[in-house]
Amino acid sequence: MYSKPAELDDNSSVYKTLLESTKAIPWKIDWNTMQFAYIGPQIEALLGWTPESWVSVDDWATRMHPEDREWVVNFCVSQSQSGVDHEADYRALHKDGHHVWIRDVVHVVRTDDGEVEALIGFMFDISERKKTEQELAELQKQLEEYSFKDGLTGIANRRMFDNVLEESWTHALRNSQPLSIILMDLDNFKQYNDLHGHLQGDECLKSVASLLSKAAKRSRDLVARYGGEEFVMILPETDADSALTVAERCRELLAKAEIPHGGDNTGPLVTLSMGVGTLIPSRDDNPKRFLDMVDQRLYEAKNGGRNQIISS
Numbered sequence: 001m002y003s004k005p006a007e008l009d010d011n012s013s014v015y016k017t018l019l020e021s022t023k024a025i026p027w028k029i030d031w032n033t034m035q036f037a038y039i040g041p042q043i044e045a046l047l048g049w050t051p052e053s054w055v056s057v058d059d060w061a062t063r064m065h066p067e068d069r070e071w072v073v074n075f076c077v078s079q080s081q082s083g084v085d086h087e088a089d090y091r092a093l094h095k096d097g098h099h100v101w102i103r104d105v106v107h108v109v110r111t112d113d114g115e116v117e118a119l120i121g122f123m124f125d126i127s128e129r130k131k132t133e134q135e136l137a138e139l140q141k142q143l144e145e146y147s148f149k150d151g152l153t154g155i156a157n158r159r160m161f162d163n164v165l166e167e168s169w170t171h172a173l174r175n176s177q178p179l180s181i182i183l184m185d186l187d188n189f190k191q192y193n194d195l196h197g198h199l200q201g202d203e204c205l206k207s208v209a210s211l212l213s214k215a216a217k218r219s220r221d222l223v224a225r226y227g228g229e230e231f232v233m234i235l236p237e238t239d240a241d242s243a244l245t246v247a248e249r250c251r252e253l254l255a256k257a258e259i260p261h262g263g264d265n266t267g268p269l270v271t272l273s274m275g276v277g278t279l280i281p282s283r284d285d286n287p288k289r290f291l292d293m294v295d296q297r298l299y300e301a302k303n304g305g306r307n308q309i310i311s312s
């Protein structure tokens, strides 16, 4: 039978020093009593609780974030009962009340006849790693938002518009429902920029985006920035009369906002030209042709003297 070399016993103080000088915190739990047989003194520096205060597994479980406790305890108990080494990440409670992210890596020690005898493990402080992970997740979220959002005005961008149009088209086709689109373009905006400066131009675009968002009231309506000084609205399940009502509401809201233009040969206020289109899609149509038709109406509105709505 294997017997431990004598120098291992002699070296036990060396091992103890080594264990207690690592950043990872060693511990041992006796399986029969569920009591801590040992925990490294480093635990106090990490969590504030003295080593002596870790008496039983209950101390371990109660010093855990309530949202983590149930699954971590259940997981660790079931893995240990099956004799499987395992690890778990959870938030441990610091004595002063805040939480510290811990990774507990657990080895199940068994007797020669296979009975679980003890659990030994190391706790690692992974708060830095978790912080980085959380920051990355936050950045990812922002990136997703930026890629579907127009950076200047905060409303949906062209990419979002393309996606929503595709989706609304399919829905309308499947359910034989009307779909409306309003294309809008600010009048004489080049002159506005020339007169008031590009920054003021940007402010104007932001105000228009905000008031258009108020004009589209249903949750499935979408207002997007289509391009420079062009905006677009998708109005699902909306017939021609209702779409015209929304377009008129846009014009009224802009008139009420009274954004001064003041260019030569323009009215005193900023205005919009609009093309409105409605159809119940059939298999012979496609979204691009529909958009071209609405764009043609916008063009007519411009040619007809601007600040007007062409809907048929």
Ligand SMILES: Nc1nc2c(ncn2[C@@H]2O[C@H](COP(=O)(O)OP(=O)(O)OP(=O)(O)O)[C@@H](O)[C@H]2O)c(=O)[nH]1
Residues within 6 Å of the ligand: 152, 185, 186, 187, 188, 189, 190, 191, 193, 197, 198, 199, 200, 201, 202, 205, 227, 228, 229, 302, 306
């Ligand atoms: N400030 C600002 N101006 C923009 C932005 N995007 C486009 N524009 C300006 O919008 C103007 C559009 O000019 P045009 O296409 O000639 O149209 P317009 O002067 O509005 O004339 P009509 O459409 O015929 O009424 C250009 O001067 C662009 O520089 C932007 O993000 N910010």
